[in-house]
Amino acid sequence: MPQRSVLVVLFDDVQSLDVTGPVEVFAGAGRVAGDPSAYPIRTASLDGAPVRTHSGLRLLPDTGLDEAVADGLPHTLVVPGGEGTREPDPVLVDWLRVHGPRATRLVSVCTGALLLAEAGLLDGHRATTHWNACEHLARRHPRVEVDPDPVFVRDGRLATSAGVTAGIDLALALVEEDLGRDVALTVARHLVVFLRRPGNQAQFSAQLSVQTARREPLRDLQHWITEHPTEDLSVEALAARVRLSARHFARAFRAETGTPPGSYVNRVRLEHARRLLEDSSRGVEEVARASGYGTPEAMRRAFLKALGTGPAEYRRRFHAPVD
Numbered sequence: 399m400p401q402r403s404v405l406v407v408l409f410d411d412v413q414s415l416d417v418t419g420p421v422e423v424f425a426g427a428g429r430v431a432g433d434p435s436a437y438p439i440r441t442a443s444l445d446g447a448p449v450r451t452h453s454g455l456r457l458l459p460d461t462g463l464d465e466a467v468a469d470g471l472p473h474t475l476v477v478p479g480g481e482g483t484r485e486p487d488p489v490l491v492d493w494l495r496v497h498g499p500r501a502t503r504l505v506s507v508c509t510g511a512l513l514l515a516e517a518g519l520l521d522g523h524r525a526t527t528h529w530n531a532c533e534h535l536a537r538r539h540p541r542v543e544v545d546p547d548p549v550f551v552r553d554g555r556l557a558t559s560a561g562v563t564a565g566i567d568l569a570l571a572l573v574e575e576d577l578g579r580d581v582a583l584t585v586a587r588h589l590v591v592f593l594r595r596p597g598n599q600a601q602f603s604a605q606l607s608v609q610t611a612r613r614e615p616l617r618d619l620q621h622w623i624t625e626h627p628t629e630d631l632s633v634e635a636l637a638a639r640v641r642l643s644a645r646h647f648a649r650a651f652r653a654e655t656g657t658p659p660g661s662y663v664n665r666v667r668l669e670h671a672r673r674l675l676e677d678s679s680r681g682v683e684e685v686a687r688a689s690g691y692g693t694p695e696a697m698r699r700a701f702l703k704a705l706g707t708g709p710a711e712y713r714r715r716f717h718a719p720v721d
Contacts, residue, residue, distance in 0.1 A: 399433045402576060405472035405501075407510075408443040408459050409482045409490055414451040415562050416478030416507040417441070423569035424474075426585040431577050437474075442466040444490055452481045463493055474572070475501035478565070479508030479528065491516045503572070505557045507565035514558070515539040526551045528561035611654040615640045620655070623663060627670045627690040631663045663690075668704055671697055675713040682709050 404424050406417055421439055428436035443449050446462035460466070475498060495517040498504050506514050511527035512535060514520050521541040526532070532546035545551055550559040550568040559568040566589065574582035611617040619640055623631060636659055637647035651659045671689035674680055682694050686709075691697035698708050705712065 399431065399436055401435055402437055402473040402502075404437050404439045404474045404476060405466055406439070406441045406476045406478065407463065407490070407494075407513075408441050408449045408457055408478075409480075409487065410449050411452045411480050411482030412449060412457070412478050413480035413508055413562060414453055414455050414457070416480060416510065416565050417451075417457065419563060419566040420476055420478075420505075420507060420569040422589065423566055423573060423585055426588055427573040427577055427581055430581050430584045430588075436577070440466055440472075444487065444493070463490075463497075467497055471497060471500045471502075473501070474503040474505055477504075477506045477510035477513050479506070479510040479512070479561075483509040483512040486513050486516055494519065501555075503555055503557065505559075505568065505572070507559050507568070508561045511535060511558045514556075515542055520556070520558075523553045523556050524551055525553065525556070525558040526560050527558060530561075611651070613650075613654065616651060616654055620662070624666050624670075627667045628688065629690070631659075631690065633659055664700065664704075667691060668700055671701075671709065672712065672716075675709055676716050682713075685709070 404421075406421060408417065421441075424437040424439055425434075428434045440460040441457070442461050442463045442465070443459040444463055446459055446465065448456050448458045450456055466472075477494065477498075491513060494513060498514065498517055498519045504514070504519065506525075506527070508528045509531045511520065511525050512531060515525075515535060515538070520539065522543075524543040524545055525535075526545050526548050527535050529546055532544050535542060536544040548560065549564045550557065550571065552571075557568055557572065559565050570582050570586055573585060611620060619636060622639070623636070629635075633648050634644050636651075637644045640647060642650065648659055651662070655662065657665075667690045671685050671691070674685045674688060678685075680688070682697070686692065686694045686697040689697065691700065694709070701707060701709050701712060707715075
């Protein structure tokens with residue numbers, strides 16, 4: 399079995415879960431595959447000194463970054479996120495600029511993407527990061543194609559993930575690519591996580607992915623929509639519920655939530671269908687009706703447009719098994 403060495407970069411104010419999540423996945427994969435050396439893992443800080451995570455946890459690296467690459471670059475270079483990425487150490491950025499392009503696989507977790515972007519390693523590539531940092535990443539690095547929605551993004555040898563636990567999803571996807579689905583599935587079960595959230599699954603639910611309206615009638619309407627996906631949710635019908643003209647309602651809803659009412663309805667119905675596919679054994683036709691799509695074909699088109707996968711494949715990937 400070929401070895402795929404993993405080097406995890408450490409720095410002060412790193413997010414501890416961004417480090418430990420992928421490490422546990424890679425280490426577990428080696429054990430499950432019957433070869434603990436399948437993923438030789440090392441951690442390194444700039445000078446080899448201990449670092450303090452944002453939560454106060456003290457991490458002791460295996461070595462310094464220069465020493466870690468003295469005998470060659472790792473197969474997979476993992477750059478975690480955390481508050482330490484907000485004002486990154488220029489020396490660390492320079493190190494990534496020199497050594498990042500030479501790694502076989504370059505991975506960031508959460509706001510680790512900010513460090514890769516500072517080093518110019520994401521220019522011309524599609525990437526994601528924690529939802530709260532996407533706007534900052536796009537504004538500061540306009541040459542990066544920032545996608546705020548997916549759990550993780552693969553672009554050639556580059557792989558970037560959303561916030562914190564999404565690093566586990568990405569690591570599982572890499573293990574599946576390297577060692578096969580059975581190994582990745584076993585690791586996921588041991589960690590009590592799903593194999594696997596599709597990379598293009600949205601980071602947040604419909605309600606959390608948009609602003610909450612300031613005015614109470616529109617705020618109440620948002621909540622009502624989420625509880626009634628099978629109702630007539632056309633702009634005209636929704637406008638009537640809050641006693642506004644269709645044009646005034648559409649303009650006010652978008653101004654206060656940041657999204658048109660039709661888009662919000664689409665997100666609510668998609669989320670409702672996703673949850674039924676994940677958590678129930680209802681058939682696809684029943685899920686489509688219960689989510690307001692009317693027909694399985696309408697739901698399939700919505701899934702393909704939003705997630706790039708159909709309902710049946712989505713269920714295969716993410717259905718919670720019933721014991």
